[in-house]
Amino acid sequence: MSDMTVFAKGQAELVEVRPGVHAWVQPDGSWWLNNAGAVTIGTAQLVIDTCATATRARRFLEALGEATGMMPKLAVNTHQHGDHTYGNSLLPGTTVLIGQEKMREGLRVDPIIDGCPPFWSPVPDWGDVERRLPDVTVDDALTVHLGDRRVELRHPGGPAHTTGDLIAWVPHERVLFTGDLVFSGLTPLVFMGSVPGALAAIDWLAGFGPEVLVPGHGPVLTGDDIGRVLDEHRRYCRLVLQAGADGIARGRSALDAARAVDLGEFAS
Numbered sequence: 001m002s003d004m005t006v007f008a009k010g011q012a013e014l015v016e017v018r019p020g021v022h023a024w025v026q027p028d029g030s031w032w033l034n035n036a037g038a039v040t041i042g043t044a045q046l047v048i049d050t051c052a053t054a055t056r057a058r059r060f061l062e063a064l065g066e067a068t069g070m071m072p073k074l075a076v077n078t079h080q081h082g083d084h085t086y087g088n089s090l091l092p093g094t095t096v097l098i099g100q101e102k103m104r105e106g107l108r109v110d111p112i113i114d115g116c117p118p119f120w121s122p123v124p125d126w127g128d129v130e131r132r133l134p135d136v137t138v139d140d141a142l143t144v145h146l147g148d149r150r151v152e153l154r155h156p157g158g159p160a161h162t163t164g165d166l167i168a169w170v171p172h173e174r175v176l177f178t179g180d181l182v183f184s185g186l187t188p189l190v191f192m193g194s195v196p197g198a199l200a201a202i203d204w205l206a207g208f209g210p211e212v213l214v215p216g217h218g219p220v221l222t223g224d225d226i227g228r229v230l231d232e233h234r235r236y237c238r239l240v241l242q243a244g245a246d247g248i249a250r251g252r253s254a255l256d257a258a259r260a261v262d263l264g265e266f267a268s
């Protein structure tokens, strides 16, 4: 499936990973450069995540509109982070937006959309976006019906990447949109969730048996690459947990413990 590997340098790209199932992939997947997607069946469309800035969200929604000739009836946010949600206000006003209960609260109180701290340099310019919160919230599970197809929205059961994660599983096409529970080829980020929870979520994701996995950041995965990247996440989470345990045992500060880690295979 190397034709689906679009992760060269350059522009974002809309990839039809299965008939009616699109992934929007933004190289190089680093800070604020997320993936999004959509499922389109008959006359019904579900969008999965938006993008960080007005320009990027418009680019995604215009490419999707050109490819499908459709206005999204429904949309879902995989989690609260701005790279996946700040573009929500660019969705049509009639689109019903879905999110996990804790995700909605997280975006409601998110301060970064109102003024990005100079932690990132250059500071991103969101453009003309407004905070737009989900209309419908889910605690654990919700099934969206698009014509005769199902899209299953599921919460991993506890904190993982964040406290309000949702995945979108398209069982008929065996496509799994994981949000930021998976970073392919990039360092996983768990600073607003739980490392043990993120580790447990990897087994939970593998249990769906996806043929195509659309991660929150990085290239779309198929075939053996899915298991390979999930194994990398397992090893990386264990490395972080071990580093924490070692640091506590030696009475080190978190920063000193982090500095002492031998990154091994993850050094790059």
Ligand SMILES: [Zn+2]
Pocket (backbone or CB within 6 Å): 079, 081, 161, 180, 216
């Ligand atoms: Zn995230």
